[in-house]
Amino acid sequence: MDEVFQEIASLDRLIHEPARLAILTALMACQSADFLFLQRLTGLTGGNLSVHLSKLEEAGLIDINKRFIENRPNTFVELTDAGRETIADYWKKLEILHKSAEKFKKENT
């Protein structure tokens, strides 16, 4: 039961980091997004967003595709199947950890 705190301490920083968590959650909510829309949604600078997208792509959580729309370059981002599962699992896990901690509290007061 008290493993809940160890699980919190060992949350995966790749997903837990606020900027990357915002990106993955935005993609979960929007299905897909282009770079500028994602930047608007998360409020990240372009440079910051680029760095985090690269890390998430390296980890196989997102796909990044550059394409042209009406002759203008456009960067299209979407979750991979693994990414979709990972972010859904992460939010589910946080909810369970919070509930377990609350339960622990009730049993100890």
Add this chain to the structure above:
Amino acid sequence: MDEVFQEIASLDRLIHEPARLAILTALMACQSADFLFLQRLTGLTGGNLSVHLSKLEEAGLIDINKRFIENRPNTFVELTDAGRETIADYWKKLEILHKSAEKFKKENT
């Protein structure tokens, strides 16, 4: 409505960092704890736990008191009122952000 992702991206790293989140959540659940109990609960090394406790103390979120119990030194840790409010608010905020993201998803699919 879509500010939810900006809020996720700007979550306070002082509290959001997994080890510190585990410490604050454990203290929320236990009311107070000594160093060794906190180490067992979170699974952190002594050195790591020390560093994170110092940061949380500096931020005014916890109180650390060294005392003797049966002639043995004991480090006693508890949340300050501000710390108690901060960690409760943090978990509430995460829950709201998750729900808002899910709502955004439904509206966009």
